[in-house]
Amino acid sequence: MWSDRTSTPARLKVVAALLGVSWLAPFLGGSTEPWAWGVMSVIIGLCFLLLPPRHQLPAFVYLPAALLALWPLTAFLPASWFATPGWRLNLTRDLGLSLPGTITPQPWLTLESWLLLALGLSWLVYATSLLMVSRTRWNLARFYVTGAGLLAGLAILCALAKQPLPFWHAAQHFGFFPNRNQMGDWLALAALLIPALLYEDWGRHRLLTVWWLLVLGVIGAALVMNYSRAGVLIFFAGSTLFLLWISLMRRWTGRLMIGMAIAISMVTLFLLFGGETRDRLQRMAQPSDEPRYSRLEIQKDALALKHSSPWTGVGLGNFNAVFPFARDASRSEARILHPESDWVWLIAEVGWGALVVALIGYAIVMGLHFPVERGTARTLRLAAAIAVLGFAVHGLVDVSAHRLGSFLPVCLFALLLIHPRYLEPASNGLRLGFRWLGLVWCLVGAFFIWSWYSPRLLPASAGVIRAKQTADAALAKGDSVTAMVVLNQALGWSPLDWELYYRRATAQLVTYPTGARLDFLRARTLEPNSSLLPKQEGLLWLNLSPIATLTAWNEALRRDRHNVAELYSELLQQGGRVPLVREGLKNTALNRPDLFLIFVYGLTLEEFREMRLRLLARDPKLATFSAIQQQEFFRFWSEKEGLASFVETAQSMPTWKNAATPYLARRHAEQGDYAQAYTLLHATRPDPVYPQLNTGGSLEALQARALQRPDDFANAYVLTRTYLAASNYTAALETIRRVTPQKGCPAYFFHLQAEVAARLGLWEEAWKSLLQEEARAK
Secondary structure, three states: OOOOOOOOOHHHHHHHHHHHHHHHHHHHHOOOOOOHHHHHHHHHHHHHOOOOEEOOHHHEEEHHHHHHHHHHHHEEEHHHHHOOOHHHHHHHOOOOOOOOOOOOHHHHHHHHHHHHHHHHHHHHHHHHHHOOOOHHHHHHHHHHHHHHHHHHHHHOOOHHOHHHHHHHHOOOOOHHHHOOOHHHHHHHHHHHHHHHHHHHHHHOOOHHHHHHHHHHHHHHHHHHHHOHHHHHHHHHHHHHHHHHHHOOOOOOHHHHHHHHHHHHHHHHHHHHHOHHHHHHHHOOOOOOOOOOOOOOHHHHHHHHHHHHHOOOOOOOOOHHHHHHHHHHOOOOOOOOOOOHHHHHHHHHHOHHHHHHHHOOOOOOHHHHHOOOOOOOHHHHHHHHHHHHHHHHHHOOOOHHHHOHHHHHHHHHHHHHHHOOOEEEEHHHHHHHHHHHHHHHHHHHHHHHHHHHHOOOOOHHHHHHHHHHHHHHHHHOOOOOOHHHHHHHHHHOOOOOOHHHHHHHHHOOOOHHHHHHHHHHHHHHHOOOOOHHHHHHHHHOOEEEEEEEHHHHHHHHHHHHHOHHHHHHHHHHHHOOHHHHHHHHHHHHOOHHHHHHOOOOOOOHHHHHHHHHHHHHHHHHOOOOHHHHHHHHHHHHHHHHHHHHHEEEEHHHHHHHHHHHHHHHHHHHHHHHOHHHHHHHHHHHOOOOOOOOOOOOHHHHHHHHHHHHHHOHHHHHHHHHHHHHHHHHHHHHHHHHHHHHOOOOOOOOHHHHHHHHHOOOOHHHHHHHHHHHHHHOOO
């Protein structure tokens, strides 16, 4: 039988180290910023230095981790050894960008991302190399879940008080992570250990049982408040899988029933009080009319990057910069920071080989769970295995493995699931290697912290952020020289950052407009989807170069797919005071019917006539206009120039017949020819939807009811139909006349009134009834 001969103080130190890293990583805002990377790197380094592992797994287990750590370094190979991607040719040849000779276009950012990857992998290797007997494993799980419950409670209190900690940047104002899916993932995985703890302590430690139910309630409440569907699904699916698995074991029927009762209670509470989280789950299967892109569309486009670099990827840290060139199915104005999948992200940045290595490594770790036998904390190991499985499956639709705050705690679950039989005493070389690696991580962590807080610009993402802040402050003071210096320095580290080019263009607007135009073009190329970028560029050029303004604004109008009318109105308002810009926007409107209708809205009579003549000279049949757009244009025309002007032209244009008929009818009405006006307009009106006819009751009863209650529309409709069936059109019309003045009268009564009045030759009444039907329908 295996045993842990580590002294109790040393064992407590290891447990404290594991818990500290697993709690602190999510607590520090999910460890998504360089200063948090530095803190975690230093802590992990100290663990390696002071507490190197005393045991190790077989060498073949570590091989995938080593290969996965080394594979991304292929991005530093010369780019000339491989085919050049189209996006790289475009940037270097057409835009004159100076990119390094490596496969990765941003080596400094790739190096930073690689350090984070190596940090996470080294912690995974460290955690899985720790031998723990069953009792220690149970206590480790108990402490971790308790801490997770306390952190979840803290998140709830901060959310209720609307006072998050300064380093929490949750988009939905709940939790530590900027993304609610990572917060939900962390909460759900911690909650998955609770069924095992309840199973172990039920009937043995009543206070602990009550405590786990309380912790489960707190974490469950946090899951609901977090509004993450993924977290809820992981918890319920994982708990169900746990209960089903243990149901296959003997003599566990009683505890299984208890577990099922608790699970059913949790589901019931969620359905009753799940709020917006429950509603979001219900909307998953419902179609939506809103224009949007899905995760699958993003991932499809992301996988297209593999064609340019199938085995090396585009380099760690480059997805955000390169992905816009691959967007097709997922095209929208929103900037995509990641492909909504850990696995797809790995393929895009590191290549297919890294995916194969990662899958092999994952399969090996999961295989170390077996055999499932007594005396090995098998229920706890089962719960941990399910949690690791859930984490991997969640990686298909989210990027929790790319966040230290969610990945480092999972390493503790990997430790818990491994059968202790596979661990053997560590060699002196391994222990020495970890000590040296610990020193490296302490230095790396110090660099991360220094790069975040130091006033000097350092070659890292923190340096790029500081360069943007420094440039903004300098530009606000009119100091373009300082702005240019820091931006040029940052572009040496991040040459695909469109924001840097945009700021540098702003700094050169007055002193070097040619360079500004080129940098604006580079910014628009690197961010090819946002309409806000060219819109703001046009505003900057407005008083300096109207032509540059028009170039930028036409690009903004091309990019905006959903609010182009609103954008054009705003541009017209902002640039209309500059004659050349207004003329350019006018020419743009002549080529786009939707914009034309906006442009002519506020024109004077002479200005409208000029635009109308120019439009008809280009498109005499209005072939580019939809039927609705034609009607809107005809309405403007008849209001601005009068019906006579419109009708004179429309009568000679047979292709306008359908859209022009209402206005021709109005012209006949103006001339007193109501019969022709009614005939034309009625021919364009579809029959309304009439209610189902209920013929119950005598004619006398219907008449009496109509006199007593003229607002009884159902009775009036039956009475009207009864008169019409008897060809008593006069009585039918009188009945309708009593109904139509009533509040809330349905529109179909006005249609009936028009048809009955026409049968009686009352053409003016018939015409006006059709107009009333139109007004009531609107």
